Amino acid sequence: MLEFIQNNIFLTLIIINYVIAIGTAIFIILNNRNPITTVSYILALVVLPFLGLLIYYFFGQEYRKDKMFKRKKVFYNETVKKWEKKLMLNDYRLENYQSDFLHNKVNVVKLLQNNQKKPLIFGNDVKILINGEKKFESLFKDLEEAKNHIHVEYYMFNDDKIGSKFIEALIKRAKDGIDVRVNYDYVASGITNKSIKRMKEAGIEIFPFMPVWFPNLTRKLNYRNHRKIVVIDGIIGYVGGVNVSDEYVNPNDTGYWRDTHSRLKGNVVKSIQSHFLLNWNFVSEQEIEITDDFFPKVEEKCGDIPVQIAASGPDSDYPHIMEAIFTAINGAEDYIRITTPYFIPNDQMLTALKTASRRGVDIEILIPKEGDSWAAKYATNSYIQELLESGIKVYHYCKGMVHAKTMVVDGLLSTIGTSNMDYRSFEINFEITAIFYDEGISKKMKEIFEEDVEHCDKVDIEDWEDRAFWEKVKESFSRLWAPLL
Template structure:
């Protein structure tokens, strides 16, 4: 037997591979996951010997049922509950808003309030920041005014030109006595040892989100903190698509980068704060003392209602996906979507197609080239479905569009970190601001129309006549869509 194995080493390894693959496939099936995701992983196990096993063990394991976060230690805190209870709207008041300005969009508010206990907050001022240069100009100005604390959470925090400028400001504030806490994703960021040492030397607390050192590599690599938020003194918050990276600042040497971020001042910042504290407890392995200064009493800063929704494997439900699903199903006039990756699950795709066929005008803007070969072709594989249902698709040609936005019916908008894909809906830790305001929606529509001026509209005739090799790439990429 030993001689046979030595003489047929490759064949023997294949047998071992498929024994393990069969056991893994049975485990995946017993988990009762999304059938599309299940089939994708089983397909990888069958057609990609050895590689399929690596794909599953690195990317296929779920955390949602593990409850790895100590959520209640934050959300049961008296200070958090005090402001949450104060801002939470009861059923009667929500019904009044349904008759007033929200209409059926009140269903989105109810969904998140019931499932996530996230209130619709009032008294907010919200500014739209186009691209990295506007975001960092505003952010740096606010950081320099900080008096008590600065909290940052980023998927990409690089120690490059813009990153070092940010860290320099944080160090200056830390030396002034401002408490600075930084949470950065271990996989997404390129924060050199020099950057980490500099922050530590200045008294800044910083922790990486889920480092992927062995032996925990296989359990952690797939689940990343994709959020980009900043909270300053519990009064000013930032959320959106712009990471801390030179690539996001125009002009640069890598081409034009189109993105959208928000600056929020008001009660919605309290929701951003609570989610930061939740993750901070996890990455620091501490239980942070929650003090009143994290949730200060605020005068009305504006008139914009905002609701913050976050989701991730630690949550009971995919809150952001469910909010988007509810918004699409409630659309009556139009839906404008901008996303760098359009790889929807069946629920979102069906909701969009049926909304279009009942008369809702839908436009979807995606990059023509993109920054990922697989994501580009997976996105393109859905275009024919969309066109056949009357949905207009636009390819952004000026550069990379990375904004994650949606506007519906002159009243509802969402801006945040969540892409329109499986990974954002089910795997990554994401956070979005949901804005219910006519003036804000009007500005978002204007920005969308300006972006369309830099687009090619996809025409049915041209799309049907695209080369066969393009179709093959699309079909191949779509097979792996749940894994991208």
């Protein structure tokens, strides 16, 4: 036997690989996961010896609701429960709002209020910020005026030009006596040890989210913190698609990046704060003392806009953001406008969009023409044919990379957040989205969409059908791995 193994090393390794692969496949099947995801991983195990096992090891293991994400004590804190109870709407008030201005959008409100205990919060001010230039201009001004604390949570935090300017602003405020806490994703960020040391020496608490070995080789490693949020004094919050990296502020030496962020002021920021604190407990391995300073009393009338926060991740019981978008699509009566850099929907979302279109809802989807990922581009393109056949209009953004994650429904409901329209955002990563129930905001968001369309090519169904055969092959191949992208 030993001699056979020595003379047939490769064959022996192949046998060992498939013995392990069969056991892994059985384990995946018994987990009763999404059938498409299950088939994708089994396919990888079968057709990619050795590599398939590595793919599953790095990307496929399911830790949802596992011991890694137990820290839910933030939501049981008396301070958090007190403000949530104060702002939570009862069924009677919801029914009144339904007849007044929410109409069937009240179903989205009820979904998040019942499942995630996130109320619809009135009296907020909202500013829509186009691209990183506007976002950072506003943010630096708010940082300078902070009085108690600054909480920062980013997927991509680089110490390039804009990142260094951001770090200097945080260091200055920390030296002024402001409490500064920073949580950055270890895999996506490019912040150096030197910068981290400088921040710590200034009194900033900074922790990486789930460090891993060889981050450059595992850029899509599961369970990343994809959120981009800042909370200032528990009163001002930022949510959207803009990371801390130079490309987002469009310097002359990089391609154009089109993104959308939002600045929120009012009680809704407390919802963002609670999610920051939950992740902070996880990354810092602390049980931070939650005080009224984190959830301060807000002046009675910051603005007029009702806002609700949807957040999801491996620590949540349900994919809240996906369910909220799904519910909004199913309730649409007039139109839907979606902008997303990656359109790789699950079956539920794809069916909801196609059936909404076929019952008369005017749906337009804007995606990048090139994108920043070869596999994601072709996986996205694999869905275009069936969208067009269902009457959905698809636009390819040609000016550069569109990275905004937004939706407008019926001139009443609109969203700005971190979640892409794909498997990874819906099921795996930590994401957060602000949902606005306001005609003025929706009108502005629709106008922004129409301005972006001016820089797009509309996809024609006949031209699309005539695209090259090898393009279709690449699309079909990429779609097989859609749950892994």
